Amino acid sequence: MAESTARWLRASCPQVWGSLHGHPFLRDMATGTLSLERFRFYLEQDTMYLVEYAKCMALGAARARSVDEVAWLRDSMDNIVDNELPKNRELLQRVIDLGARDRGGSRGMAPTTLAYTSFLTSTAYRGDALDVMTVIMPCAVSYREIALELVDQIAPDSLYTGWMEFFVGDFYGARLARMQANLDELAERAGPGRRELLREEFATASRLEVAFWDMAYECRQWPDLAVAPD
Amino acid sequence: MAESTARWLRASCPQVWGSLHGHPFLRDMATGTLSLERFRFYLEQDTMYLVEYAKCMALGAARARSVDEVAWLRDSMDNIVDNELPKNRELLQRVIDLGARDRGGSRGMAPTTLAYTSFLTSTAYRGDALDVMTVIMPCAVSYREIALELVDQIAPDSLYTGWMEFFVGDFYGARLARMQANLDELAERAGPGRRELLREEFATASRLEVAFWDMAYECRQWPDLAVAPD
Amino acid sequence: MAESTARWLRASCPQVWGSLHGHPFLRDMATGTLSLERFRFYLEQDTMYLVEYAKCMALGAARARSVDEVAWLRDSMDNIVDNELPKNRELLQRVIDLGARDRGGSRGMAPTTLAYTSFLTSTAYRGDALDVMTVIMPCAVSYREIALELVDQIAPDSLYTGWMEFFVGDFYGARLARMQANLDELAERAGPGRRELLREEFATASRLEVAFWDMAYECRQWPDLAVAPD
Amino acid sequence: MAESTARWLRASCPQVWGSLHGHPFLRDMATGTLSLERFRFYLEQDTMYLVEYAKCMALGAARARSVDEVAWLRDSMDNIVDNELPKNRELLQRVIDLGARDRGGSRGMAPTTLAYTSFLTSTAYRGDALDVMTVIMPCAVSYREIALELVDQIAPDSLYTGWMEFFVGDFYGARLARMQANLDELAERAGPGRRELLREEFATASRLEVAFWDMAYECRQWPDLAVAPD
Numbered sequence: 001m002a003e004s005t006a007r008w009l010r011a012s013c014p015q016v017w018g019s020l021h022g023h024p025f026l027r028d029m030a031t032g033t034l035s036l037e038r039f040r041f042y043l044e045q046d047t048m049y050l051v052e053y054a055k056c057m058a059l060g061a062a063r064a065r066s067v068d069e070v071a072w073l074r075d076s077m078d079n080i081v082d083n084e085l086p087k088n089r090e091l092l093q094r095v096i097d098l099g100a101r102d103r104g105g106s107r108g109m110a111p112t113t114l115a116y117t118s119f120l121t122s123t124a125y126r127g128d129a130l131d132v133m134t135v136i137m138p139c140a141v142s143y144r145e146i147a148l149e150l151v152d153q154i155a156p157d158s159l160y161t162g163w164m165e166f167f168v169g170d171f172y173g174a175r176l177a178r179m180q181a182n183l184d185e186l187a188e189r190a191g192p193g194r195r196e197l198l199r200e201e202f203a204t205a206s207r208l209e210v211a212f213w214d215m216a217y218e219c220r221q222w223p224d225l226a227v228a229p230d
Numbered sequence: 231m232a233e234s235t236a237r238w239l240r241a242s243c244p245q246v247w248g249s250l251h252g253h254p255f256l257r258d259m260a261t262g263t264l265s266l267e268r269f270r271f272y273l274e275q276d277t278m279y280l281v282e283y284a285k286c287m288a289l290g291a292a293r294a295r296s297v298d299e300v301a302w303l304r305d306s307m308d309n310i311v312d313n314e315l316p317k318n319r320e321l322l323q324r325v326i327d328l329g330a331r332d333r334g335g336s337r338g339m340a341p342t343t344l345a346y347t348s349f350l351t352s353t354a355y356r357g358d359a360l361d362v363m364t365v366i367m368p369c370a371v372s373y374r375e376i377a378l379e380l381v382d383q384i385a386p387d388s389l390y391t392g393w394m395e396f397f398v399g400d401f402y403g404a405r406l407a408r409m410q411a412n413l414d415e416l417a418e419r420a421g422p423g424r425r426e427l428l429r430e431e432f433a434t435a436s437r438l439e440v441a442f443w444d445m446a447y448e449c450r451q452w453p454d455l456a457v458a459p460d
Numbered sequence: 461m462a463e464s465t466a467r468w469l470r471a472s473c474p475q476v477w478g479s480l481h482g483h484p485f486l487r488d489m490a491t492g493t494l495s496l497e498r499f500r501f502y503l504e505q506d507t508m509y510l511v512e513y514a515k516c517m518a519l520g521a522a523r524a525r526s527v528d529e530v531a532w533l534r535d536s537m538d539n540i541v542d543n544e545l546p547k548n549r550e551l552l553q554r555v556i557d558l559g560a561r562d563r564g565g566s567r568g569m570a571p572t573t574l575a576y577t578s579f580l581t582s583t584a585y586r587g588d589a590l591d592v593m594t595v596i597m598p599c600a601v602s603y604r605e606i607a608l609e610l611v612d613q614i615a616p617d618s619l620y621t622g623w624m625e626f627f628v629g630d631f632y633g634a635r636l637a638r639m640q641a642n643l644d645e646l647a648e649r650a651g652p653g654r655r656e657l658l659r660e661e662f663a664t665a666s667r668l669e670v671a672f673w674d675m676a677y678e679c680r681q682w683p684d685l686a687v688a689p690d
Numbered sequence: 691m692a693e694s695t696a697r698w699l700r701a702s703c704p705q706v707w708g709s710l711h712g713h714p715f716l717r718d719m720a721t722g723t724l725s726l727e728r729f730r731f732y733l734e735q736d737t738m739y740l741v742e743y744a745k746c747m748a749l750g751a752a753r754a755r756s757v758d759e760v761a762w763l764r765d766s767m768d769n770i771v772d773n774e775l776p777k778n779r780e781l782l783q784r785v786i787d788l789g790a791r792d793r794g795g796s797r798g799m800a801p802t803t804l805a806y807t808s809f810l811t812s813t814a815y816r817g818d819a820l821d822v823m824t825v826i827m828p829c830a831v832s833y834r835e836i837a838l839e840l841v842d843q844i845a846p847d848s849l850y851t852g853w854m855e856f857f858v859g860d861f862y863g864a865r866l867a868r869m870q871a872n873l874d875e876l877a878e879r880a881g882p883g884r885r886e887l888l889r890e891e892f893a894t895a896s897r898l899e900v901a902f903w904d905m906a907y908e909c910r911q912w913p914d915l916a917v918a919p920d
Contacts, residue, residue: 015914051297058300061288061307062354063586067281070288071311074304077291081301111901114894115805122811124292126523193653204804207912211801222897224705245684293816341671344664345575352581356753423883434574437682441571452667454475511757518751518760521767522814527741530748531771534764537751541761584752 005187005195006180009134009202010141016206020142021149023210025217029160030153036100037229039159042216043092044105045113049212050088052117053136054080059124060132065189069129072182076136079175083166091163098159103229104221111222112215116208123201130186134198137183138206143167144176235417235425236410239364239432240371246436250372251379253440255447259390260383266330267459269389272446273322274335275343279442280318282347283366284310289354290362295419299359302412306366309405317396325389333459334451341452342445346438353431360416364428367413368436373397374406465647465655466640469594469662470601476666480602481609483670485677489620490613496560497689499619502676503552504565505573509672510548512577513596514540519584520592525649529589532642536596539635543626551623558619563689564681571682572675576668583661590646594658597643598666603627604636695877695885696870699824699892700831706896710832711839713900715907719850720843726790727919729849732906733782734795735803739902740778742807743826744770749814750822755879759819762872766826769865777856785849793919794911801912802905806898813891820876824888827873828896833857834866 010017025042028034054077061073104110109117124132147167154160166172187194214220221227240247255272258264284307291303334340339347354362377397384390396402417424444450451457470477485502488494514537521533564570569577584592607627614620626632647654674680681687700707715732718724744767751763794800799807814822837857844850856862877884904910911917 013914019913051300054297054300055292055294058288058291058304062285062292064285067284067311067315070281070284070307074288074307074311077300077304081297081304085297108890111805111897114809115801118808118812119804121815122808125811125815191653193651200798207801207914210913223709223900224703224897243684249683338660341575341667344579345571348578348582349574351585352578355581355585421883423881430568437571437684440683453479453670454473454667511760514757514760515752515754518748518764521748522745522752524745527744527771527775530741530744530767534748534767534771537760537764541757541764545757 004184006183012199013203013206016210019210023213025213026146030150036095036098037103038217040095040100041103041105041219043088043095045110047088048109049113049117050080050085052120056120056124056132060129064129073129076179103219104225104227107225110215110220112211116212130190131201133183133186134201135205138209140176140179142209234414236413242429243433243436246440249440253443255443256376260380266325266328267333268447270325270330271333271335271449273318273325275340277318278339279343279347280310280315282350286350286354286362290359294359303359306409333449334455334457337455340445340450342441346442360420361431363413363416364431365435368439370406370409372439464644466643472659473663473666476670479670483673485673486606490610496555496558497563498677500555500560501563501565501679503548505570507548508569509573509577510540510545512580516580516584516592520589524589533589536639563679564685564687567685570675570680572671576672590650591661593643593646594661595665598669600636600639602669694874696873702889703893703896706900709900713903715903716836720840726785726788727793728907728909730785730790731793731795731909733778733785735800737778738799739803739807740770740775742810746810746814746822750819754819763819766869793909794915794917797915800905800910802901806902820880821891823873823876824891825895828899830866830869832899
């Protein structure tokens, strides 16, 4: 049996994934010291991100070669539109109600959100369903890995508990497994000639994942839209 | 309350819709004299058409402006992927099992299928969710109108009964009503400046609907792919 | 040295190219019996076609992989924008001044013009510079072949003389040779895995060339836009 | 006469353009203290940028509404393909020959180059010729403004002299004036409903111009591709 392309991609840029796992934003989530305003900034940007992430999946469906590929991409999109986005908005409202300050996250896409979503969009217009599956994978996989790593460290009544429980749960786990199986099948159909480009696309999206946490941790907005900390 | 754009579009090219309703393919379906090979040709081409029709909806989702627009287009796509395509394939298999000859419909897209699907695709790449809703509407609406018109004339055990029942039924009816409401809302958001272009897009797609039935009735394939009647 | 892909494609669908060369529109041009209104219809539709043909080349440039590929597609576009379109418009004006009736060609794209341009556009959005070069080639090559075939048969002071002289001339000949060399180089870079799809794309565009002459000869407009002959 | 949209856009985000003019990279160019390795990093990234910048113009041509709009975008592309890119490559070779170290600029697109080019590409796929003209303008205008500001301060035999002379010269000046006139005409055709989106697109591209100089000044590559200073 052929090696899983999803697994091979995941293992292909260990340095970048090392930075992802050790990120201070996530460490502070685990210790419960992450400031509310950082979490608010993250959620505001992530909500804008997820809309474009879902559209990238729709583009993948539109650029697929067969109807089963259309269905696979549609299934990935469903999770964002029906679960992650509503969940995110609820949590954002809760964080605002708890008094989190706006550090400029509500003023529009911050530099890294713009970079990441523009990369997803332009890759999808240039590529096909397989390229889309590849660039959406770092986000999809890392959230599961992160949540599995942190779930035991976080107090059960924390603000972050619900967020983690979703990504740790069976519903998300089964969905991710299907996405990985779909990516493997798409890669199988496309043949080995695509591997090098896929590796680059996966690495770029992984770097942007790290950059997204950096941005959230520093509440890094464009200079002319930034709001200084107190 | 504003006039429904969906209704206004439907009423905007009566001559074309007249040809649609009086089409010999449909008249022969009603009288039960439509040849099996014509129906086979139709189903073969319609199956290729529906894959691109679904991808056009996916493109509409990708080019939407908000997440509710993404969801509306996704809902339209669901019906094609989950209902119409499997239903079509089953019926095609049944027609083949009944001994329908291949008049070249299996050899690839016939001229009008190519024209129609290329028009849908290129319009979607140029436009947005509203343009997509507009060009997919003639097919969606006319199938309901046609089925409602013919359902009482066709023997209940006919090959065409199941086909009609789907489009006459409440499931499809509710779905179409939602599509029309979504189109109206999209048109409302876009403002009156778009009306003239929408009217043209709707008219072109309506003409292609007529041309599609023409093609099916005459089993019109490219000359070098055609199979002559017995 | 590798076989020329441009030449291989040209030889790959002899039946279609047979219909192209023996077309009544061209035969009537040669004998001088082509009616002015047919030529007018052709020019009106060809002008709309060429705008989309040029944009297809621009899309090819946008979807190219390297800057030399961008330049090659740009060069092809230059000829349409700077030479063929202005030349076409002048000739159309002359034909109108000579009293050619409007057979509906001025009322918008006829079915085959819509089919052909939509096919070019959707192929370009799906593909890359090589796909674009492939689908624009049947038009580019066949005009040279047609003009070379007919140039000696046509009276030197005919309406059609200038049209032919352009495609027979060294300027166009050199440009076409460069396009073919560019296609060969692009195919070389892409590798043999693309050949089957290229062959299909070339065949479809070739069939649409035949259909375009059919349309022009019969002044075939959409039924609701058509103008009957006297 | 209507106000120039190009001028209005230029005046619409003074804070961002203030950062552009006072940038340390440019100040160090003027005083002759800019390190060769920073200039090399800039040129390596700018070369990758310009290829995508030219393709963005090609996309604008492909998504234009009329043939004169196609020609305008093509004209802008010509300058990049025929002048700026070859000039850039020559200068890069000269800088390398002078012994400039590679600070990772040769290893692929740095974060800001990726962000900027992805933004250009995704905007072009979503928009039309006017959106493209708007997002390419900050780069086109600022290089002229920067060069005019610095040209007198720089020693005539500096490495930077040729670079500046191009952007100060009449050839580039006339080309830029035409681009601005084309943008004004496109905005006139599109009507005032587009202004707010254009302003946002212009602001984003302007912020990315500043970020591009930041990146060059700090030789900021992805962490896993970076080369530390000596």
